[in-house]
Amino acid sequence: MTSVSPHVRSPKECALAAARAHDGERGALLPILHDIQAELGYVDPEVVPVLADALNLSIAEVHGVVTFYRDFRSTPPGRTTVRICRAEACQSVGAEALVEHAKAALGVGFGETTADGAVTLDEVFCLGNCALGPAVQVGDRLHGRVAPARFDALLGDAR
Amino acid sequence: MKVYVPRDSAARSVGADEVAERIAAIAGPGVEIVRTGSRGMLWLEPLVEVETAAGRVGYGPVAPEEVDGLLAAGLLDGTAAGLGLVEELPWMRRQQRLTFERVGIIDPLSVDDYELHGGMAGLRAALTRTPAEVVEEVTASGLRGRGGAGFPTGIKWKTVLGAVADEKFICCNADEGDSGTFADRMLMEGDPFTLIEGMVIAGYAVGATEGYIYVRSEYPDAVATLEAALELAWGNAWLGENILGSGYSFDITVRVGAGAYICGEETSMLESLEGKRGTVRAKPPIPAFEGLFGKPTVVNNVLSLGSVPWIMARGAAEYAALGVGRSRGTSVFQLGGNIARGGILETAFGITLGELVDDFGGGAASGRPVRAVQVGGPLGAYLPASQFELPMDYEAFAAAGAMLGHGGIVVFDDTVDMSAMARFAMEFCAEESCGKCTPCRVGAVRGVETIDRIRAGQDRKLNLVLLDDLCDLMTDGSLCAMGGLTPMPVRSAVKHFGEDFGE
Ligand SMILES: Cc1cc2nc3c(=O)[nH]c(=O)nc-3n(C[C@H](O)[C@H](O)[C@H](O)COP(=O)(O)O)c2cc1C
Ligand code: SF4
Ligand code: FES
Helix, strand or coil: CCCCCCCCCCHHHHHHHHHHHCCCCCCCHHHHHHHHHHHHCCCCCCHHHHHHHHHCCCHHHHHHHHHHCCCCCCCCCCCEEEEEECCHHHHCCCHHHHHHHHHHHHCCCCCCECCCCCEEEEEECCCCCCCCCCCEEECCEEECCCCHHHHHHHHHHHC | CEEEEECCHHHHCCCHHHHHHHHHHHHCCCCEEEEECCCCEHHHCCCEEEEECCEEEEECCCCHHHHHHHHHCCHHHCCCCCCEEHHHCHHHHCCCCCCCCCCCCCCCCCHHHHHHCCCCHHHHHHHCCCHHHHHHHHHHHCCECCCCCCCEHHHHHHHHHHCCCCCCEEEEEECCCCCCCCHHHHHHHHCHHHHHHHHHHHHHHHCCCEEEEEECCCCHHHHHHHHHHHHHHHHCCCCECCHHHCCCCEEEEEEECCCCHHHHCHHHHHHHHCCCCCCCCCCCCCCCCCCHHHCCEEEEEHHHHHHHHHHHHHCHHHHHCCEECCEECEEEEEEEECCCCCEEEEEECCCEHHHHHHHHCCCCCCCCCEEEEEECCCCCCEEEHHHCCCECCHHHHHHCCCCCCCCEEEEEECCCCHHHHHHHHHHHHHHHCCCCCHHHHHHHHHHHHHHHHHHCCCCHHHHHHHHHHHHHHHHHHCCCHHHHHCHHHHHHHHHHCHHHHCC
């Protein structure tokens, strides 16, 4: 989500630390995965068996959870993740045109990262900013009324 | 001297932080900047308010670069030309704000502000009554679930109160995945203690000791505000051991979703809270008997729980006196999409769709005619302007083949292609299906293909019949309302806007 800083811990160490931090909490797999993704920027497939072991779950169960949720990615994202809302309210004020503009400007499709590693582009269905669309999220930060020109300015700041 | 600038993420999305910073930089030390929730007049954001002897005077929308000029013109003593008294604006005067009574007025993380503006009166009243009396009060208020299904809250609570178990849970559904809805977010960011208070009352009423708030990950500001509010609540004995000296103990944990719309469906949410894939559970058993970790569980929407403190403080009768038919009290409506004046407003049920879209909303932002509105999120019906006399009432909407859902209204002008919106409804269902049942998982993919053929002019008549059959199959054969209600936007689009399907 936010810009990712270089990490020092290995995925395995990170997973063990996250599991320890939530020790005793019931059903804590999602918060653990969020912690891992916050630190590494993604959920490295290496953590799956580590978590399965630490939480007494099967590898298939952990893998099933990681792949069910759109938020968890298996590869590192770009330095900034930009998500464009494609839901109905934003469509009514030009979200589809903004999506085309963004794809052309960045030269990538959804789920892809620019060649320089700066930006990962993605879609999202509603950011809760439906009266001020088109809405875009840059990292954790919400932006409203994002016309193509404003999108370019936001990207300029992000790069 | 106080200046109020919202910290609501919608206000921040159009520059509220920059405006607050600029005011702080040049106003001098005598000026205190209070960051509030948003009043809900989102087209006026960033909306700056200043305290005057007559009340709060508003300026908006204020761009960061306009701050210097406004200050020079007398913004700080309210003499610069602006909107006048905020409470007197037509948008504010026409509302009945109960659940949202403090939103936009107080600092959301000030315990003093909260109590000064009536906070904790509901919990204090509840703790003087027996749990069964609290459940009775909520039942008598007529409050129905605001998450979409409209199930009577008191009856749900009564079931959980009556269930015998070593532990019970309160799960607040803050997944708010419906596009066009943002009231949950605005309450969590603008007055989080109200939700916390409502959950404690619910816990006391049914005999629960633990609660969870399941918030979607798309709402990082709401998560941060809730976390901070929980800390403060613990520090004040509003939460934790021996709440307000009553002997009752209750804890709340915030859990963050991970980008799955289906996790707003209550049983999918429970699976997710248990650390599993968010697949829907078959009912029965209902969560009230076997919910989180197999224990009796109340699942309620943010607005349902957030309405309870007012009901307990002021009494069920006063709440039930508002509304129409079996839709009692107030609802928080959200105006979004292509709308001149978008935002949230709270008013009694019974106001018409047209009053909301035209009188409050001012029609389409583009200045073109409004052609369609979608009410109740991505599973809700598309309605033409000819249905604007419909009252906002669960039963009236059901009779019209529509639903109120979470109260979101998304406006489209006459440039909309309704066959594209119908296609999107199917695409969304295909994307977000939990995959458990075939009518939904496969049906939605077939739906997209069929609508594509109709749009391409291929055997239109035949494919429209096929689409209708497919909708029947999804309605009748789906396990939950994801697959079961996706036909609603599709069919209403075909019915009311047949010309866009070559009819
Ligand atoms: C696909 C789907 C998505 C849902 N999303 C939400 C949601 O985001 N928030 C919500 O409160 N209820 C949602 N619901 C309704 C819940 O299943 C449930 O009825 C509600 O949380 C109960 O609380 P209430 O009685 O207070 O409304 C959804 C239902 C379905 C079928
Ligand atoms: S209708 Fe769709 S979302 Fe609901 S249980 Fe079936 S597959 Fe899952
Ligand atoms: S539909 Fe785009 S923010 Fe809600």
